[in-house]
Amino acid sequence: MSQFSCKMHTTEERYYKISQVLLKTLGLWPYQQSYFTRIHKMLFASLLLTFILAQLLVFVTTQYNINLLLKILSTVFPILFVTIKYCYFIIQANSVKKLLEQMRDDWKLLKNKLEVIIIEKYVYDIQFFSITSIVIGFLSLLLLTILQCLPFILDIILPLNESRPFRMFIITEYFINQEKYIYIILLHEILACSIALIAFYGTLMTLVTYVWHACALFKIASYHIENAVEKSALAILERQNLFCQRIIYAVFIHRRAIEFTNLLASSFTVLFAILIFVGVSSLSLCLFQFRQLITLTYNMIDILIFAFLIFMQLAYMFITNYAGQMVIDHGTKLFQAIYNGMWYAAPLHTQKILLFIMQKVAVNINLGYSSIFALSLKGFTTLVNAAVSYFLMIYSLRE
Template sequence: MICIETQHFHLNRILLLAIGLWPYQISKFVRLQIILFSGILTSFVIFQLTALITTECTPEFIIKVFSTAMFFSIYVIKYNSFWVNAHNVKYLLEQLQDICNQLKDKNEIAIIEKYGNNAKYFTTISIVMCGAFIAILLPIWPHILDTDLHINESQPRQRVQIVTEYFVNQEKYFYLILLHKNAVICIGATTLTGTGTMLVGYIICACGMFKIASYRIEQAMTSQVLKNINLENQTMIYKEIIDAVDIHRKAIKFCEFLSSTFQGSFFLLIIIGVISLSLNIYGIFQNISLDNKEAFLLHLLFVSVILLYMFVANYAGQEITNHNNHVYSITYNSRWYNAPLQAQKLILFILLNGSRTYNLNIGGVIVASLECFATLTKASMSYFTVMYSMQQ
């Protein structure tokens, strides 16, 4: 018997437990933890924007503030979207477990285990990459968090990369402010990794469901079975096709429920991601000319994270489309015309569904695919070009 939670999502469970977003056993302490962490992330974005009140708002300064504030607002959206949709996250995990419990064929179990292991490997790689990003950030950490100002008072303040305004004496409350900034980085990085890998893990398992549908069609339409159409084989064909139609329908419903649950936050993330990507690309080119290595590395890190996140999300959506098309291809290319008439009628359910390309759709506007990734990247580059040309 497959246990989805312990075998394939245990790393996700650890990450989400650390930030209070695991949807099981939500105690009063966990609710307090959620409120605290959400407040920490939200307040950091606010304290960056308040710098616009106390500082002269030149175009360069506005872009500098928004390039970091928009990136950290992604943390806020991801955290709160999982908090609000905790019940649906739990429901999706239970649906996966129910589907695994219904599998009897050892080959079908092997398929879902293979895709579950892929989800686990993806989570492991994501954790390693997150650690690598933090390691890259460590050398420039004092400049980013303003700690260098307390080591060397001659360091100019404009070199500080993340500008904030707490409306307090920053010398007196230096360690509290430093704690706040470090907490934001730790909570935010865990949030992006934990929630992102959880969603991708769901999509990978959905791909496994489509693969099982293809396998069941192949088993029903084997040449050996079709050569000898007796009562026993007819019954087997009906059962296999009915099971294939059933798991194919469940896979589509699973994906639709996933996209509908997070479509609001996904849509908002796309808008903020494109804007943040444009601003940080501008920051890269601006700081190259200013020879500000710390700012250059910071903006490069932000651009890398956003591009990676966009690519993975759209690639996962593309895999859903490809796996659904594979079900249609397997069905269409099989010898379905040699099957009994009643079986042919059942096959029409898959052929009719497969004739229309299925995509992960967000609000009826955006389709998750590699083409969408290219479009979003081009849009970000276009906005960057406009900003850069205006500043010349």
């Protein structure tokens, strides 16, 4: 028993590891609320907000025109998207902590090795997805940083009689001599973009970890229902008590999964609503700017930047909606497990119990913004279609 507990504890630590490291880096780990952590969060939030402000201040010193507005907003909105998520996680620290504690409590409920095997499969899926996506994201950021600093690098490697011209990828205004303080401005941009990417992955991985945990609980409940129904059909008279115990345990785990999912949905409903608006707007503006760059300027570096932004936003939309689809699919698995099982071989009173459970679990469980929008693959196509529609509207108005 001690060996099983030790293995369970090790698996649990692996389950939290990546999101834990990312949240600690951001100062968002709910079990660290020291004075230093508060300063940590204030510093990161300030870097993100001041970077947004530096872009908006361009309108103070530059003559306003609609093209400039669209160009500035196309870089402001992605940073704003991440900043909102970061600040929301600060506000919802108690909810993040409650969800983590419920996850730990759920681990303690695991009774046998098969349950650990089921939940470990979801752990490995999270690990593979997290490592792959983080490597892709930070390699892309490194490439863009090298391209941004390329004139400085070439001046060192292959110096000319005069310094190579330097241009910031993102238009900003600091009310200082940009040529004189270019290194400070560049440092601010790199730090803000790096924090934004870490916040993007840290909050995303945490939410995906929660969703995959709920899916694992649904899977365990379905496994016990399938096992109980089959066994009851083989020896219905001798094993009535064991059958009832399995049904009760399966329903208990299923109820825990529903409670966890409802807590997750209620904690982040406002966030989902805000991000839907900001995310669709951001994607529309980035698509418009990408289209302008391809047809008018042919600036490959700017094209790469907006291609990266579009890819990250589409990836985020797909991942979050796919996670919502996973919850919907796993939520109905218990119904399918009972329906496809040998329930007809059970006594009449047992069939009535199973039918009652089927009625309870037939209701779809989903994540999203109340009943208005549910995260799902259909929701992903809806968001993308909306973004493309707004992009086409902006493009037609600018023609």
